[in-house]
Structures are given as structure tokens and as C-alpha cells.
Amino acid sequence: MAPLSERLAAARTEVERACHLLLSPTPEQLDQSARRLSDAVAAVTACREAARGSSQPPGPSVAAEARSLQQSIGRARRLLEAAAAFHANWVQYLGALCAGYTDRGEAAAVERASRLCARG
Numbered sequence: 001m002a003p004l005s006e007r008l009a010a011a012r013t014e015v016e017r018a019c020h021l022l023l024s025p026t027p028e029q030l031d032q033s034a035r036r037l038s039d040a041v042a043a044v045t046a047c048r049e050a051a052r053g054s055s056q057p058p059g060p061s062v063a064a065e066a067r068s069l070q071q072s073i074g075r076a077r078r079l080l081e082a083a084a085a086f087h088a089n090w091v092q093y094l095g096a097l098c099a100g101y102t103d104r105g106e107a108a109a110v111e112r113a114s115r116l117c118a119r120g
Contacts, residue, residue, distance in 0.1 A: 004047055004058060008065040011043035015072040022079040037076065044069070 002010075018036040021029040051058060058066075092107045099108035 004050060004054075005061040005065045007043060007047050007050075008062065008069050011040045011047070012065065012069040012072050014040040014043065015069065015076050019072065019076050019079055022076070022083065025083060 014036045018033040018040070021033040021036070025033070051062075091110070095110045096107035099110050102108050
């Protein structure tokens with residue numbers, strides 16, 4: 001099994017690849033980004049379990065890699081928060097455009113119907 005620092009580096013690489021995909025978020029890239037982030041979570045979870053089961057304290061390379069991973073996760077968080085804010089603003093704009101405003105001056109909610117598209 002690879003050393004802990006290498007496994008953390010692999011998790012960081014997955015997070016960084018997810019961040020790269022989030023820079024131009026098409027539906028396909030969002031799906032790929034979610035898979036990469038899920039893989040990173042699994043890798044970090046495995047690292048935590050390995051560290052708990054180890055009798056040796058983690059070395060400085062593990063601590064440095066953990067800090068780098070933390071920075072990459074922070075970048076992913078900021079990108080996801082920006083995407084969520086962008087989406088929320090579009091939903092609000094769409095509500096104002098299509099449904100008008102409420103008595104309190106807020107954009108009205110838009111009723112969205114479910115859709116099913118089947119090809120066969």
C-alpha cells in the first residue's frame with residue numbers, strides 16, 4: 001500500500017481536477033467533478049482509517065500534504081459556493097421575469113413542472 005502522503009497527494013489531485021472542471025461547468029463536467037470529489041472523499045476516509053490504525057505518528061510530509069489538500073478543498077468550496085449563488089440568482093431572476101413580484105417586493109417563485117423525456 002502507498003505511503004499516507006502519496007495517498008493524500010492522490011486525493012488532492014482529484015480535488016484539483018474537480019476544480020478545473022468547475023471552471024467551465026457543463027452538465028457533463030459537473031457530473032465528472034462530483035465523481036472526482038466523491039473519489040477524493042473516499043481516499044481521505046481511507047487515509048484517516050490508516051492513520052488511526054498506525055502506531056507511528058504522521059511525519060512532516062503527511063502534514064504538508066494535508067495542508068495542500070485543505071487548500072485545494074477550500075478552492076473547490078469557493079467554486080461550488082459561487083456556482084450555487086449564480087444558480088440562485090438565475091432562479092430569482094427567472095421568477096421576477098416569469099411570475100412577477102410578491103406583495104413584499106420579492107421575486108415570485110416559478111412553478112416548475114416535472115418532465116420525462118424517453119427515446120426508444
